[in-house]
Amino acid sequence: MQTRSTLDRLFSFLQAGVTPWHAVAEAARWLEESGYTRLEESAYWNLEPGGRYYVTRNGSSIAAWRVPDHAIGGWRMSVSHSDNPGWRIKPAKSTAAGCERLPVEGYGGMIMPTWLDRPLGVAGRVLLREENGLSTRLVNLDRPVAVIPSLCIHFDRSCNSGHSYNPQVDMQPLYGPEGCRTLDSLVADALGVSAEDIVSSELLLVTLQPPVQVGPENEYYMAPRIDDLGCAAATLMGFLDAADACDSACAPVWAMLDNEEVGSSTRQGAQSTFLRDLLDRILDAVPHSGQAMARALANSFCLSADNAHATHPNFPEKSDPASPVRLGGGVVVKYNASQKYATSAYSGAVFSEICRMAGVPVQRFSNRADVPGGSTLGNLQANTVPVPTADIGLPQLAMHSAVETAACADADAMRRAVAAFYRAYIRALGDGRCTLEPEARTE
Numbered sequence: 001m002q003t004r005s006t007l008d009r010l011f012s013f014l015q016a017g018v019t020p021w022h023a024v025a026e027a028a029r030w031l032e033e034s035g036y037t038r039l040e041e042s043a044y045w046n047l048e049p050g051g052r053y054y055v056t057r058n059g060s061s062i063a064a065w066r067v068p069d070h071a072i073g074g075w076r077m078s079v080s081h082s083d084n085p086g087w088r089i090k091p092a093k094s095t096a097a098g099c100e101r102l103p104v105e106g107y108g109g110m111i112m113p114t115w116l117d118r119p120l121g122v123a124g125r126v127l128l129r130e131e132n133g134l135s136t137r138l139v140n141l142d143r144p145v146a147v148i149p150s151l152c153i154h155f156d157r158s159c160n161s162g163h164s165y166n167p168q169v170d171m172q173p174l175y176g177p178e179g180c181r182t183l184d185s186l187v188a189d190a191l192g193v194s195a196e197d198i199v200s201s202e203l204l205l206v207t208l209q210p211p212v213q214v215g216p217e218n219e220y221y222m223a224p225r226i227d228d229l230g231c232a233a234a235t236l237m238g239f240l241d242a243a244d245a246c247d248s249a250c251a252p253v254w255a256m257l258d259n260e261e262v263g264s265s266t267r268q269g270a271q272s273t274f275l276r277d278l279l280d281r282i283l284d285a286v287p288h289s290g291q292a293m294a295r296a297l298a299n300s301f302c303l304s305a306d307n308a309h310a311t312h313p314n315f316p317e318k319s320d321p322a323s324p325v326r327l328g329g330g331v332v333v334k335y336n337a338s339q340k341y342a343t344s345a346y347s348g349a350v351f352s353e354i355c356r357m358a359g360v361p362v363q364r365f366s367n368r369a370d371v372p373g374g375s376t377l378g379n380l381q382a383n384t385v386p387v388p389t390a391d392i393g394l395p396q397l398a399m400h401s402a403v404e405t406a407a408c409a410d411a412d413a414m415r416r417a418v419a420a421f422y423r424a425y426i427r428a429l430g431d432g433r434c435t436l437e438p439e440a441r442t443e
Contacts, residue, residue, distance in 0.1 A: 002412060006411050010234065011210075012026075017225060018206045020083045021059045021060050021125045021138055022138055024059055024060055027256060036064055039053050039054070041277075047067050049068070049070070052064070053067070055278065060083070064254045065278070072250075075250070075251055075300040075302075076252045077253040077275075077302040078254055079377050080235055080257075081257050081258065083107075083258050083261050084225045084261060086107055087106060088107050089104055098177065099174055102205075105167070115205070118207065118208075118209070120146045122183065122204070124201060124203035125139070127199045128193060129197045147174050226307065227306070227396060230414075234394070239422060253278070255274075257270050260376065270381040271381075273384055279296075297385070297387050299428045306377060306391070308395050309325065309397075318371070323365055325363050330410060332393045333352065333363070333392055334376075335348065335366045336367065340374065340376070342379045343391045350388070357438040359416075360413050378391045394407075423438070
């Protein structure tokens, strides 16, 4: 029953988070329903002991935290990302062969042909002119408004034998007949405003397929945006489930950051100061000593939660045979000799022990020695928040496809692992030494 509840919440999050801004809005809704108060970076913060708060940046990154009852002795953090590879619509016009197209540019490293010949929606954020300034509104045209049609096999005999996709040629969406209603007009109608009031927008193509379970016993699920909203939702569930953890000296923090798929080097990405700014402001708002931040960072721990590659049953040779990862096998801890993942022997041991005590299965992933892997948030976030970090993820197939596949059991394993992480009592005794107990206790 708990797995069913986790899946229901996960599917709701995947459905709602059609863009990074919508994912943040959905996370904010969950947080407010759990008693968290929204703060603004531009305002003065008064933080109360035991208080629950959250803040956003750019509308596409969000962080939430709980203030301890006493002086902050450390940070307990989990970080995921809100964005996924896809197509961003340019503010331009494109007409060809009597048709209007939506000029798009690729965002992140996607599997391009998975976007072909499927109904596509449009969603994003819009800046509107108001009497005394500007306001931001989210929009989701939750219906098919575009399609990227394939070139027929009669005109491209190579389509099944190594076609090379040119995004400027192959991947421009068909929108409507020449002279049809503009996209701005559709957006304005959806928002109940005049098209003339739209000053600017950031709009994305959206895969409309809802999450579905597959397999003889519904063991798997397919959905858009599993990477990385699957981890974002599961870590948020774990963060909220552990709200009664009683470690009075540790400040629990949950964050979902934007732009991981394009390097995180934005003001709202993992390479920005967003998370460090947050920690500094929290500490400034509560009594502390001059060495408090350095001591707190040394006594902190972070989970960088971004999905992992399961061993593909059709292509097992693509994975390292020494570290197979299977769907349904539990949470994945990721290691990389070049430090593209932040897991060390110490951080991997701490997280694995927490999972062992909580009865959560753990798998270990490493790339083949001859296949360079990608990177994620953990090593980038360490530039501004240098704390022991374990890179973890949900195992999945078809990463960066328009629709991806993962195992139902793993989502609940991630939720339970993260809840156990926030509940655990971890105290640094020195470099590479710590106490570790499954339940936090008041000092």
